[in-house]
Amino acid sequence: DSGVTQTPKHLITATGQRVTLRCSPRSGDLSVYWYQQSLDQGLQFLIQYYNGEERAKGNILERFSAQQFPDLHSELNLSSLELGDSALYFCASSVVGIGEWAGADTQYFGPGTRLTVL
Amino acid sequence: GIQVEQSPPDLILQEGANSTLRCNFSDSVNNLQWFHQNPWGQLINLFYIPSGTKQNGRLSATTVATERYSLLYISSSQTTDSGVYFCAVEAGAGGTSYGKLTFGQGTILTVHP
Numbered sequence: 475d476s477g478v479t480q481t482p483k484h485l486i487t488a489t490g491q492r493v494t495l496r497c498s499p500r501s502g503d504l505s506v507y508w509y510q511q512s513l514d515q516g517l518q519f520l521i522q523y524y525n526g527e528e529r530a531k532g533n534i535l536e537r538f539s540a541q542q543f544p545d546l547h548s549e550l551n552l553s554s555l556e557l558g559d560s561a562l563y564f565c566a567s568s569v570v571g572i573g574e575w576a577g578a579d580t581q582y583f584g585p586g587t588r589l590t591v592l
Numbered sequence: 593g594i595q596v597e598q599s600p601p602d603l604i605l606q607e608g609a610n611s612t613l614r615c616n617f618s619d620s621v622n623n624l625q626w627f628h629q630n631p632w633g634q635l636i637n638l639f640y641i642p643s644g645t646k647q648n649g650r651l652s653a654t655t656v657a658t659e660r661y662s663l664l665y666i667s668s669s670q671t672t673d674s675g676v677y678f679c680a681v682e683a684g685a686g687g688t689s690y691g692k693l694t695f696g697q698g699t700i701l702t703v704h705p
Contacts, residue, residue, distance in 0.1 A: 517695035530692050562633055583635040
């Protein structure tokens with residue numbers, strides 16, 4: 475158990491719908507990261523938050539958005555869903571993840587949310 | 593951006609065999625992690641190893657940062673070692689960075705009893 479929790483574990487929805495994925499980081503971790511794992515693209519970084527502020531963006535679609543709340547949990551919102559959005563979505567957390575040597579700490583991954591768009 | 597290549601793409605072993613998985617990366621890195629993705633999809637941290645050598649039970653890893661590669665060694669493999677092994681790196685050499693990990697395509701390991 476990494477200490478990172480994600481809900482729900484599975485989500486099945488229809489094209490055009492909107493869903494929200496939730497992540498609670500490990501106790502004490504200030505940075506939260508979202509990654510997407512799909513068959514064709516592999517594991518890709520989407521976005522990072524540090525202590526409530528967006529810090530880095532990767533290959534995140536405009537239909538997707540995220541935020542980190544004062545209690546440090548994070549939500550990833552996916553809207554106008556398409557078949558190609560079906561994937562495993564991971565949240566990760568780390569202690570720091572910002573500034574010089576920001577990458578110099580371990581990212582711990584949650585169990586993921588498996589999204590199926592029909 | 594940084595490129596990460598893992599080899600071999602697939603590996604089939606008999607229980608008890610040893611194996612070496614390789615990760616090549618195209619630029620300097622601040623962070624390098626090895627993960628095991630089990631059949632249920634969970635990504636399990638194995639090592640945080642941007643340089644040097646570490647050991648944890650039957651697993652060990654070595655990263656030679658100057659030559660831009662890392663190796664994961666699995667000894668006396670067990671069926672529970674089956675799954676996908678990923679190498680992930682964060683590009684950088686001391687400058688400001690944000691922890692973004694770039695993953696390789698993975699090595700699919702199958703261990704038969």
